[in-house]
Amino acid sequence: MVTVYDVLIIGGGPAGLTAGLYTSRAKLKTLLVERMILGGQVMTTTKVENYPGFPGGIDGPDLMARFQEHCQEFGLETMTGEVTALVDQGEEKLVTVDGKQLRARAVIITTGAEPSKLGVPGESQFVGRGVSYCATCDGAFFRNVPVAIVGGGDTAAEEALFLSRFASKVYLVHRRDELRATKVLQDRIFANDKIEPIWNSLVEGVIGDNTGVTALTLRNRKDDTQSTLDAVGMFVAIGVTPKAHFLADILDLNPEGYILTDSECRTSMPGVFAAGDVRKKILKQIATAVGDGAIAAIVTEKYLDGFE
Ligand SMILES: Cc1cc2nc3c(=O)[nH]c(=O)nc-3n(C[C@H](O)[C@H](O)[C@H](O)COP(=O)(O)OP(=O)(O)OC[C@H]3O[C@@H](n4cnc5c(N)ncnc54)[C@H](O)[C@@H]3O)c2cc1C
Known part of the structure; x- marks a missing residue:
C-alpha cells in the first residue's frame, strides 16, 4: 500500500526541524526530507550568540544537534534526498524526491536561502x-x-x-x-x-x-x-538566493524568488505552507525561522482537521 504522509516537510534547517517537532508531537505522520545534513545554514556558523536560552552563545552544529535530538524524542521521521517537484492533486500533494514520488496531505516548505x-x-x-x-x-x-x-x-x-x-x-x-x-x-x-x-x-x-x-x-x-x-x-552582502526555484511555476514568488505567504505561512496553494528564510519576510534569523516553523505546523494541523 502507498504511504500517504499527513505532512511532508522539505528542508531540515531550524524552520523545518521546528515544524517537524510540532507536527510529530501532535501525532501527525510526518516525513522531513533534507538534501544534505540536517541543521541548515546554522551548521556553517561557529558561534550563535543571539538565540535565546544560551547565555555565552552556542556553536551552530551543537545547537542543531539539540534540535535534532528534540525531534527524535517525538519520533520525527527524516530522509536524505533532494525535492525537485511538487504537484497539487487537491487533497494529496505529490512530492518528487530524487526521482521518486511521495504523497502527503500537506506540505511545509522550509528550504531556506543561500548567501551569494x-x-x-x-x-x-x-x-x-x-x-x-x-x-x-x-x-x-x-x-x-x-x-x-x-x-x-x-x-x-x-x-x-x-x-x-x-x-x-x-x-x-x-x-x-x-x-x-x-x-x-x-x-x-x-x-x-x-x-x-x-x-x-x-x-x-x-x-x-x-x-x-x-x-x-x-x-x-x-x-x-x-x-x-x-x-x-x-x-x-552581494545578494541572497532563496531555494524555491523548483516551485516557480506552481507557487506565487516575489521577483527575488522568495515564496509569498500570508502572516500565517499559507502559500498560494491550499495545503502548502512555507516557513523560514525561503519566505518573504523582514528578518532572517534562527529565532524567526523557529517561530515560522511553529506557526506553519499549527496552521497545517488546522488545515488537516478541516478547520481551514
Ligand atoms: C554563516 C551564517 C551564520 C549565521 N549566524 C546566525 C546567528 O548567529 N544567529 C541567527 O539567528 N541566524 C544566523 N544565521 C541565519 C540563520 O542560519 C538562518 O536564518 C536560518 O538557518 C534559516 O533557517 P531555515 O530553516 O529557514 O533555512 P536553512 O537553515 O537555510 O535550511 C534549509 C534547509 O533546506 C535544505 N534544502 C534546500 N532545498 C532543498 C530541497 N530542494 N530538497 C531538500 N532539502 C532542501 C537545505 O539543504 C537546508 O538544510 C546565519 C547564517 C549563516 C549563513
Whole structure:
C-alpha cells in the first residue's frame, strides 16, 4: 500500500526541524526530507550568540544537534534526498524526491536561502574565522577592529551602519562609484565617520593566518591597480538566493524568488505552507525561522482537521 504522509516537510534547517517537532508531537505522520545534513545554514556558523536560552552563545552544529535530538524524542521521521517537484492533486500533494514520488496531505516548505559568494581565493577557507555573510549574526564579534563590507545595495548599507557600532573602522568596498542603496541610507553612510567607502574596487582575495583573516587584496577597476586592505573581518552582502526555484511555476514568488505567504505561512496553494528564510519576510534569523516553523505546523494541523 502507498504511504500517504499527513505532512511532508522539505528542508531540515531550524524552520523545518521546528515544524517537524510540532507536527510529530501532535501525532501527525510526518516525513522531513533534507538534501544534505540536517541543521541548515546554522551548521556553517561557529558561534550563535543571539538565540535565546544560551547565555555565552552556542556553536551552530551543537545547537542543531539539540534540535535534532528534540525531534527524535517525538519520533520525527527524516530522509536524505533532494525535492525537485511538487504537484497539487487537491487533497494529496505529490512530492518528487530524487526521482521518486511521495504523497502527503500537506506540505511545509522550509528550504531556506543561500548567501551569494564572491568566489575569490581564501573566502571559503576563512568562513567563520573572519568571513561572514550576516552582520546581524556576527557583527558583535568584531569589536574595535577594522572590517570590510562588500556590496552597494540596501543590505550592504544597513550592515555597514550596524557594523559601525562595534568595529573601529568599516570599509565599504563597492565595484561602482556610487551606491545602489536608498538615499536615506546613503546619507547615513556618508555622515558616519567610521565608514569609509572604497569605490570601483573588487575583492580579489582574502589573506589570513591561523588567527583568521588579516587583510584583503583589492583591485581598482578604473586604473587596474592592486592594493592591500587591513581588515580582520569581511562581510559579504552581494545578494541572497532563496531555494524555491523548483516551485516557480506552481507557487506565487516575489521577483527575488522568495515564496509569498500570508502572516500565517499559507502559500498560494491550499495545503502548502512555507516557513523560514525561503519566505518573504523582514528578518532572517534562527529565532524567526523557529517561530515560522511553529506557526506553519499549527496552521497545517488546522488545515488537516478541516478547520481551514
Ligand atoms: C554563516 C551564517 C551564520 C549565521 N549566524 C546566525 C546567528 O548567529 N544567529 C541567527 O539567528 N541566524 C544566523 N544565521 C541565519 C540563520 O542560519 C538562518 O536564518 C536560518 O538557518 C534559516 O533557517 P531555515 O530553516 O529557514 O533555512 P536553512 O537553515 O537555510 O535550511 C534549509 C534547509 O533546506 C535544505 N534544502 C534546500 N532545498 C532543498 C530541497 N530542494 N530538497 C531538500 N532539502 C532542501 C537545505 O539543504 C537546508 O538544510 C546565519 C547564517 C549563516 C549563513
